Amino acid sequence: MATDSAHRRVRLERIENGTFLVTNDRGGQLRISSGISGSSDFTPVDLLLAGIGGCTAMDVDALTTRRAEPDAFEVAVDAEKVRDEAGNHLTDIVVTFRVRFPDGEQGDKARALLPDAVKKSHDRLCTVSRTVELGTPIEDRIGP
Secondary structure, three states: OOOOOOOOOEEEEEEEOOEEEEEEOOOOEEEEEOOOOOOOOEOHHHHHHHHHHHHHHHHHHHHHOOOOOOOEEEEEEEEEEEEEOOEEEEEEEEEEEEEEOOOOHHHHHHHHHHHHHHHHHHHHHOHHHHHHHHOOOOOOOOOO
């Protein structure tokens, strides 16, 4: 278990050709695969999009539900995968919120807060999308 609250880590273990078991420091696990074999497992790109959507959804949910519990809350994350001179990467990442609050004063307050909550998440709060937008160097190592 991680003792440093700022440090994050996951471990991947190959379980078969093109399929890995991901384990986080809290013991949670999920399977990922290349997606080539028709598996319904998440791919690394799916996880990146889910990370962006999940991070910002949690920020917005925490801020808006102080006013009202939503009747519906859905976030879609779309992107285009391209191969060009920069290598494989995603472009045109769009996060779309579809949130519906109940009628009444509290729902009105939550609806009014929604655009500001989305902006705060995008500009400051969401670690995942901030990391992608700012660009962070990644160091590869080969261990013993």
